[in-house]
Amino acid sequence: MTSTTTSGLAGAHAAAPAGAVSIRGVDQVFATRGGEVRALDGIDLEIGRGELVSLIGPSGCGKSTLLRVIADLVTPTRGEVVVNGKPAHQARLDQDYGMAFQAAGLLPWRTVAGNVELPLEVHGTKRSERRERVAELLDLVGLADFAKARPGELSGGMQQRVAIARALAPRPPLLLMDEPFGALDEMTRERMQAELLRIGTETGTTVVFVTHSIPEAVFLSQRVVVLSARPGRIAGIVPVDLAERDESVREDPRFFAGITAVRETLRGGGAPVGGVEDR
Numbered sequence: 001m002t003s004t005t006t007s008g009l010a011g012a013h014a015a016a017p018a019g020a021v022s023i024r025g026v027d028q029v030f031a032t033r034g035g036e037v038r039a040l041d042g043i044d045l046e047i048g049r050g051e052l053v054s055l056i057g058p059s060g061c062g063k064s065t066l067l068r069v070i071a072d073l074v075t076p077t078r079g080e081v082v083v084n085g086k087p088a089h090q091a092r093l094d095q096d097y098g099m100a101f102q103a104a105g106l107l108p109w110r111t112v113a114g115n116v117e118l119p120l121e122v123h124g125t126k127r128s129e130r131r132e133r134v135a136e137l138l139d140l141v142g143l144a145d146f147a148k149a150r151p152g153e154l155s156g157g158m159q160q161r162v163a164i165a166r167a168l169a170p171r172p173p174l175l176l177m178d179e180p181f182g183a184l185d186e187m188t189r190e191r192m193q194a195e196l197l198r199i200g201t202e203t204g205t206t207v208v209f210v211t212h213s214i215p216e217a218v219f220l221s222q223r224v225v226v227l228s229a230r231p232g233r234i235a236g237i238v239p240v241d242l243a244e245r246d247e248s249v250r251e252d253p254r255f256f257a258g259i260t261a262v263r264e265t266l267r268g269g270g271a272p273v274g275g276v277e278d279r
């Protein structure tokens, strides 16, 4: 995998174009045996088509819950979520998003190609079309030579690339990612970040990305949404003004300025920076 230059991600200060995700007045309260847990409080967020937005905040502040609300895996206690112009529930039925998690979650008995093909089988896509799409996706994530391998024969980064290919298989306009690179070593993680930017640019997919790492959020995102400690509220949204995103950006003063802005917003939100990695 080579380092990737990704342009066209500038304009962070412009208002987000409407369209991919609209979250209005969302509260999430869980009833537990120990009483009510207020996970999200008054979340309003608009995410434009083709945007890459990260969610960051201290452990337990509701990042995964917010992602699950967008995915309609949790119905918010209050408020409204519109995905791809329709209620989140309809978007789920229409498979308008793909998901990728920290654990790649591949089926060990299926080949790499078989794993990527799975959502297309569920979708009822014709066999010839499936084969074509799988080949295209394995090319996209740089795993064309590993189509017949089993997940257990791949490195962690390669497994994550299979998971991303699988999530993208039905061409969802939206990709929801929950700490997808959290279990990878630092170098692999940086390579995967560059890969994700390239894939996002090539496919135009909107990405909502949960992370604990401030540099990861700044490197990837046009906007970093900072949540306060539970109950998760939006403490601030940090626009990241990087015209080009390649490895050299990691030494760019604007990259460091973004990191400082996110860190200060975390502190300003009353959040101890604990649970958030400065690396």
Ligand SMILES: Nc1ncnc2c1ncn2[C@@H]1O[C@H](COP(=O)(O)OP(=O)(O)OP(=O)(O)O)[C@@H](O)[C@H]1O
Pocket: 030, 031, 032, 037, 038, 039, 057, 058, 059, 060, 061, 062, 063, 064, 065, 066, 230
């Ligand atoms: N299904 C559930 N039932 C009850 N409580 C829940 C449920 N899901 C999440 N919570 C609670 O909601 C709060 C937010 O959890 P969530 O997993 O969204 O946080 P997070 O910011 O993703 O945390 P982390 O960074 O540690 O992964 C936590 O207090 C958690 O215990």
